[in-house]
Every structure is written in structure tokens, then in C-alpha cells.
Amino acid sequence: MNWVGDHIGDLLSVSLDHLRLALAPVLVGLLLSLPLGWAANRWRLARAILVPVSGLLYTIPSLALFVMMPLILGTQILDPLNVQAALTVYTVALLVRSIADALAAVPAPVIAAATAMGYRAAGRFFAVELPLAAPVLVAGVRVAAVSNISLVAVGQIIGVGGLGYFLLHGAQSPPNYPEIISGVVLIVVLALLIDGLLAFAGSRLTPWARVGPKAGARR
């Protein structure tokens, strides 16, 4: 375990890099998915296109998507932007459907009541529909974040950085097992940490989703 002690500074700074690489696409992907998910819920045609296409995108193997990106974006093969763009695509692929479904699940009487109270369409979306979609949205974001944290490691094959470095570097002959295990453990720890933080934030954002009928309230 001397290796870990000697490299603790590297391990921490690379972990932060790894998080940045994994989570920036989650944020961008979320911002892109909101209008797409809204459109998929609003128009039947948009749903018929967006939902299958996003499902299809998610089935493309990550390494293939990473190396295709330079063709689409015109970037250099080793540009970290390739991985960021690919992870954004995965995030969008995961979230479009769940946002569309979550918006569709908002009860019609609630929407009718909001309209009748005098909300305009945009106000109603942000004040009523989006908050009610939040629990499903947070669940989707958690999956995307964890998935990205693991996929960034694959990105190391095209030299993007992050904890994948310790996996590849440690696997050279002769293998440095403490290095490999440190990388793997840190990836798992980061994934669990971020998932936990998102779950906590989600539950703080939606206190109403945790309540049930109180004893004696029913009549």
C-alpha cells in the first residue's frame, strides 16, 4: 500500500478531474433534454421520433461513439471534447424519455386547475408541470451521472484523463495492482457519492413526494 500513500495527491486531483469530465455532460445533457422532453410530450410526432432515436443512441458502444465524434465534430482524435460530447449524447438519450413520461404523468385535473387559476403556458410549465416531474427527473439524472462516471474511465483509451489513467497505466507489464485497485475503488466511491448526493438533493427538492396520508386524516 506504499504506492497509495506516495500518490495520494495525484489520486485526489485526478478524482476531481474525473468528476468534472463526467458531470459537465450531465448538466449540458439535462439542459438539452428539457426542451426535447417537453416537445416529445407536447406533440405526438415529436415523441414518435425523439423517444426511439434516443433509445437507439444509448445502444451505441461508448468506445465507438468516442472515436466517431471527431468525424461529427471535426475535432482531433485525442480532444477531450469528444468524450464530453459523447457522454452528453448518452445523458440526453437517458433523459428525453423520462422527462416526456414524467410530464405525461402529471394528472390532467392538476393541469386543468392550473390553467383555470390563470397560469399562462410557460408559467404553468415551470410552476406546476416541471416540479411534479422532478422525482422522475432526478431518478434519470442519477442514472446518467453514475453511468457517465463509469464511462469516463473508458475514455482514457483515447487519452481523456480521469481515473481511467490508473487502470491503463497500472495494467502495463509488470502490473501494479495497488494502482489498478485504487482507480477502481475511487470510481466506485465517486459513483456512490454522487448518487447519494443527488438522491439527497432530490428528496430535499421534493418533500411532498415523501408524504403519505396521515393516520386519522382519511374521511
Place this chain on the structure above:
Amino acid sequence: MIEFQAVTKRYDDGTVAVDHLDLTIEDGKITVFVGPSGCGKTTSLRMINRMIDATSGAILLDGKDIRAQHPADLRRGIGYVIQNAGLFPHRTVLDNVATVPMLLGARKAAARGRAAELLATVGLPAELGKRYPAQLSGGQQQRVGVARALAADPPVLLMDEPFSAVDPVVRDDLQDELLRLQSELGKTIVFVTHDIDEAIKLGDQVAVLRVGGRLAQYDTPAALLAKPVDDFVASFVGRDRGYRALGFLPARQVPIGPVASVPLGTPADVARGRLDAGWAVVVDTENKPLGWVSEAVLSEVDGEIRPEHLISGGSLYVADAEASGTAGTLRNALDAALSSPAAVGIAVDATGAVVGGVTAETVLKALADARRSGEVPT
């Protein structure tokens, strides 16, 4: 005042939901739209706040065409109560009620203060304000829905089958509560229901609509029961409409006769001497009725009359209408007589004390007299 002028709603598939509706809804009254499903009652209601736009014709609110305003602005001035309350699940009860004042630009603290007052107005305890709708019962949710609709103090309230999803006992409470609220607030209320009993109980005016969105009859509940314009209205109003019509006739003419009464604790042999036609009503120390005893019952009793000896009584007829505010009607009087085990209905005063008895014969005679004098439409 809300005026429907030749209002028609035709959907793209050709279905006519509302067909040339002409109707004037008076201020400060409860007007009920009632009819079978497919009669366009909800569509008519939703055209008032432009949740649905009419295909042709015009709707005037206080003389102004409702299309003159942006729909959202129009709606902020019209309260709306929907079936199942339609509360926002992600907002506390207080914030639900504060919705429209906030939309109109009220400060949060002021809007919540007003919301707390309204919870009291609709009969909900203040501590419910911090709960979420999922933590309330159906009846409580519906009260919150009413409070939310009243929050900006709109002159007009639209109620779309608001009480249809709660059980009958709660529905009855909510209806009474609405009538009490209306007697204080005097809103212009348009109420949609498929339940003719609810329409007759709540409405000052009732519009009966037939399938295809045509107005069959627009009248007071009493006139609807007494003089339905055609077979459709007659059958919709229901089979026992003659009996229910008695509910609109005050029972002033019904003479209240004496009734044999004995206090609880009276020795059985003393009570036996006071029976009238084999029965006596047993009263407490304030002369309030507790139940009946009969010849047959008393023959089994040794010593004093105790609560377990009593035969439960029928409905009570409140004879002193002025004092209690609930006018005794011929229907109350007749029901008291018919539901009493002794065939004598107990008449009570405003405090609930026994003042005498009424029989079915005296009620029917009073009805016949009223018919002869032209007081009752025949």
C-alpha cells in the same frame, strides 16, 4: 351577470356539445347546470372562463364579451373548483390556497395570511395549512379546493362536479357548507352536477340540459319539480318528485297537536296511564325527545323507564323555523310522521324541545288546503 347568447360548441369531429344556448345567470345566486352525460354541462361551464372557446355565439360577463381579455387574466378573476379538487400535490395546503393572489402579484406573506383566513372560512383547522394535499382526506381536499377558488375574492365561482367523488355523508356536509358559505358571501356560483338531488338542494336556478347540448328547462327547483316542461325533464327529475316538491313548501299551515310525553325515569305504571293511542314519547330534563315507549314495552318493565327500554324515534320536525333558520317544510313534517314508530311526528322548537306532534293526515290536509288556496302550483 353572465349571459350566454346563442352559444354553440361544435368539435372538429362534428359532435355538437352545446347547441344555441341562451341563458342568463343572475348575480349572487347559485345556478346549477344538470343533465345526463353528454349534455354539454361541463363544456358550458368551461366556456365561461375560456378553458373551452365557443364555436359561435357570445358569452358576456357583466355586459362585456369574455373574449375582450387575455384568457389568463379572465381566469384570475373567476374562481374555479374542479372534481377531485385538482390540488397541486407539490405545494402545501396554504400555498395551494395562495396561488391566485400570488399570480395577481400579492406578496407571499400577505397571500399566506389570506390563505390561513380562508382555511378557517371553509371550516379547516389552521394546522392543516402546512400539510401536503396527499395528507388530507377527500372531503378536506375539496374544502381546500373551495378555499383556493375564493382566495382572490372573485365575484364568480365555477364549480365543476366538485363533490361527486366523495362519499355521500361527506358530500352532504360539503353541500351544507357551501350553502352556509354562500349565505355569507353571496357569490355568483355556476355549479355543474349530474345529480338532480344535488341540483335541487343547492340551486336557486336549475338549468336542465339534454344530450346534444340543448336547454330543456331553466327554472327554480320548486317549479322544476312541480311543472316539468316535458317527459325528459319529468323523468330526469325523478319518480318521487311529488314527495320531494313538498320540501319547498313551508309547513306553516300544519296544526301541531298534543303528544303524550313522559320524562325518563318515570315509573312504568305511571307512564302507562299517560299513553295516547298506546304510545308516549320519552323526554330528558330539557324536554328533548329521547325515544318512544309503547304499551307492549311498558308491560315488560318493572320500576322506572330507563334508556335501554326506548324504541328509537323518527326524524324531527323543527316547527319554530324563524329561530333556527332551517325552515320546516311539509316534507320534514310528513317525514317526521311517517318515520315515527307511533305514527306521530315529533315537532320540536329551535332548542330541540318537544312542542307537540304532527300526523300524516294533518300534513296532507294542510297540503290540500294550500292547493285550494292556490298557494301550491298544481
